[in-house]
Amino acid sequence: MKSDSNQLLTKGVVEILEETHLQKMLAGGKKLRVKFGIDPTSPDLHLGHVVPLRKLRQFQDAGHKIVLIIGDFTARIGDPTGRSEERKPLSEKEVKANMKKYLAEAGKVLNVKKAEVHYNGKWLNKNLATVIELSRAGSISQVLHRADFKKRLDEGHDITLLEAMYPLFQGYDSVAVKADLEIGGTDQKFNLLMGRRVQRYFGTPEQDVMILPLLEGTDGVRKMSKSFGNYIGISEAPEIMFGKIMSVPDDVIPKYILLLTDLPVTEMEKKLAGDPRGVKLELAQAIVGMFHGLKVAKQAQAEFIRVVSNKGMPSEMPVSAVRSQRLPIIDLLLEARLVSSKSEARRLIMQGGVKINGEKQSDDKQVIVIGKGIIVQVGKMKYCKVVHR
């Protein structure tokens, strides 16, 4: 148990403010209220989201209270962190539906039932007086100094006053829920610290802040994000998830081990030098196991080795039915939805990317007889069984 509380503040943590204050609270046996903000616009969780969720779980296991804040109000403004995305206002219904899904997914890591869940619209939506008061808690110069605002202005983009208020709004959440500690990624540092400022302004005790690293995506360079297309979703099919983890560049593997698993980091790192593939298989199994169970993870691994390493056929593949018993190959590919246009089909055949029953096809004009069903392969990964309807 002792070593646990050490790990709590150190493992996979970038920075804690105020660290000594937090240590004192823990040493005094205080049960903390640990705040974590959720964006209701993207219910699909990926491994990047799992990093803070795991940390929250650790706090939960140590007996602390997790307080989840669903930013239905702040989502309407859009967090100006990072790039400017178009932000469609979500209806209440959409938020509810998204959150149901989110909490179900988060439940694979966190014990959601034991956590408090709040919508920040509850205290921000109707209270103009609070909002006015809030706009005094921060200053223009302060906001302008924030790194990514500055960057955006320098790049010739604009920032609305409302966006500038974003950090204050979400900082007020800390007042509303009496947070002792807030957890977030490095990109959230400014926002997290604003929580402290707002709490001070409203005369309540200031929260501590724990900053966690951002996880790189499958490209190993940029942070994992849906818009970069480098994410590994936690609801993805086990085999897909397994394959994606295997494709992550080797040098970020230690980080994955540290942030996403309980595997011994230094030991694994040593092994990585000699047997990278083995370490990655182990990692992939641990992560897939976390969401799908160990048994499924083992199956996924076997499947990966069979299909990818040994270039075999997958044990299961989608089935497509086409209209006719005999079809020109191009129409066949199109009808089976393996390509999106005839031009693409021709191109793929030209490039030698199309196989039928394991045989490479090079004539784009031939007519294929379906018979009792054929196995069509496009590229390395796309398999499909085609039958006559």
Added chain:
RNA sequence: GGGCGCGUCGCAUAGCGGCAAUUGCAUCUGGCUGUAGACCAGACGCCUUUAUGGCUACGGGGGUUCGAGUCCCUCCGCGCCCA
């Protein structure tokens, strides 16, 4: 309110009137491999009788021209500067 500028393939960029249109990233295919990673090569609007072929495309609409992403007018959207 005044002055200036910008809107081109998923994103980003190039484009003295002859353009299916440059380059980078992403994507896809092939090769190679411990991997679906890296690296190398190629492809990347659609359709076809594959052709010095047809059609559709450069924010919307109109115009000039044999010919317009490129010039002109106008509308929409975005930005900068001054007030």
